[in-house]
Amino acid sequence: MRDSPLTGHVEGVGADLTEASFVVIDVPKRLFGTVAAYLESRATMRQKIVELQDRNLILSARAQRMEALMAENMRYKALLNSAVAEDTTMTVARIVAVSPDVNRHLLTLNRGDADGVMIGDPVLNADGVMGQVTQVGRSASRALLVTDVQHGLPVLNNRTGQRAIAEGVGRLDRLVIRNLASTSDVTSGDLWVTSGLGEALPRGLPCGHYRRNRNIG
Secondary structure (H helix, E strand, O other): OOOOHHHHHHHHHHHHHHHHHHHHHHHHHHHHHHHHHHHHHHHHHHHHHHHHHHHHHHHHHHHHHHHHHHHHHHOOOOOOOOOOOOOOOOOOOOEEEEOOOOOOOEEEEOOOHHHOOOOOOEEEEOOEEEEEEEEEOOOOEEEEEOOOOOOEEEEEEOOOOOEEEEEEOOOOOOEEEOOOOOOOOOOOOOEEEEOOHHHOOOOOOEEEEEEHHHEEO
C-alpha cells in the first residue's frame, strides 16, 4: 500500500511524542545530577570552612605571641637574656570531655602521641594560653587549665617586665597574682604573658590583662 499523507502525519506525531517522552524522562536524571552536585558542593564548602577556622585559630594564637614580642622589643630588651623562641609546630585539637569534678579544671583532647602531642605542651586558644598537657595517650591527651587551683604559672608584665606567679583560683575567668608589692608599676589593661621561667611554657604566651584587686584574667 502506498504511503498516504495521513500515514506520514501519524508517524510524525509519533516521533514528536517519542522525543517529548525522552525529554520528560531525562529531566529527573538531570535534576538528580544537579542536586547531587549541589550537595557535594555544600559538603566541600563545609570542609573548607572547618579548615579555615582551624587555620584562623592557629594564626590568632601566633598573632597574640607576636604582640607580646613586639612590646618587649619596644622596651629595648630585644630578648638579650633569653633564647629566641622558635616557631613551633601547632596542632589543632578538639575538646572531647570535661572533668565531672567541678573543683578541677581538666580537659580531654582528641589528639595524642600519634599526633606529636607531648607532656608539658601548652594548650592555646585564640586569646592565649589555656593550660598545659599533663597526660598523653595514643590518640587523646589530658590538659590542666591554668585556672585550676593546683596550677601556678610564671608570668611577666609585658609592659614593664616585672615577674610574678599567676595562680588559678577555680574560676574560668580569673587568675590571681599574690604578694604583689603596692609600689609595683601595674596599670589597668596591662598584658601579662608567660615568662618562660623554668621552661614550663614558652615565653611570650598571653595569659590575661590586669584588673582591679591585682587579679588578671
